[in-house]
Amino acid sequence: MPRAGITAERLTLAAADLADERGFDKLTFSALARHFGVKDASLYSHVRNLAELRTRIAVLAGTELAETVGDALAGRSGRAALTAFAHAYRDYALGHPGRYAATQLPVDPEVLAAHPGPLTKIELTYAMLRSYGLTEPDLTDAVRLLRSTLHGFVTLESSGGFNATRPVEASWNRTVQALHTTLENWPKEA
Template identity: 60%
Template sequence: MAARAGLTAERVTRAAAELADEVGFDNVTVSALARRFGVKDASLYSHVKNLQDLRTRVAIQAAGEMVDLIAEAVAGRAGKDALAAFAGAYRAYALRHPGRYAATQSKLDPAAVADTTVYRRTGELTYGMLRGYGLEEPDLTDAVRLLRSTFHGYASLEATGGFAHARDLNTSWDRAIDALHVLLENWPTKASG
């Protein structure tokens, strides 16, 4: 039955990513996916090991999609322009693909992603943008955590309708990027901390 359905690991992963956007990443199950294909659960186990493997595959696919979007947005840009492009692509992906985005935030087994390059590429892209601000370790790591927290928090609150004030969300977003840019240009040093 799986052969007649044309199932492959890639097709199963793509369908699981689409399902995640529809019902939420935490609600993706092998049974729900099997129903989507009109097959029995067992038919999927020749393409994925188990639910954790399926979710890891979705996370890797989503992370790849997201880094591709960000890389395209920041290409040829520097400073505040790169920061705004990076942030905008991040936010757009999180809002357009809520289930896939949630997958990118899940904790993965390092052994399960050891052979992938997507996370290394994400780090290189992020650290590269921040080096443009003259940051070096350990400040780079601190700045990455600040940006990720800000972008994630804003997109998550926006997605759930958490901003009740009448002020335009895009205006607030732009002001947040302005503030982050000023902070990154004036990153506190150990001596001033």
């Protein structure tokens, strides 16, 4: 019988918070059970296993990131949209490191069909980049460039990978400017 007060949703939120504190890769049922003051076995009444819990966090985080990016993009296009998108992405990744790590987890298409929040970020990304006049296949290439650049930057930043004396914020702003310049001058396929 499920323990009073514990639901799959509460477990997911608590697990996401623990992932932010300790790291997504360090999330365990034992730590989550301690958080609720129950035995590990009590959690299995609400989620099947750690893999399901990780997927639930990925869906939650993907939805949160989509909402954050969507709010930032509202009423913007071109350079202003790109800048707002990039800053919202970075702020979320640095402010919620465990949740952000969860957004990198592949999620089964059936789960996404039932919980499409994470797909919204992808749709928002494509829509934002269309304002640069890009069409397929360039659009998909630009999405991949944007994602890999932003992900690479925030991953290195959060792990302390930038040790030069130049302020990270200055490099970040130049990176976003360089992305804008690249998108405005997208090369024709050879």
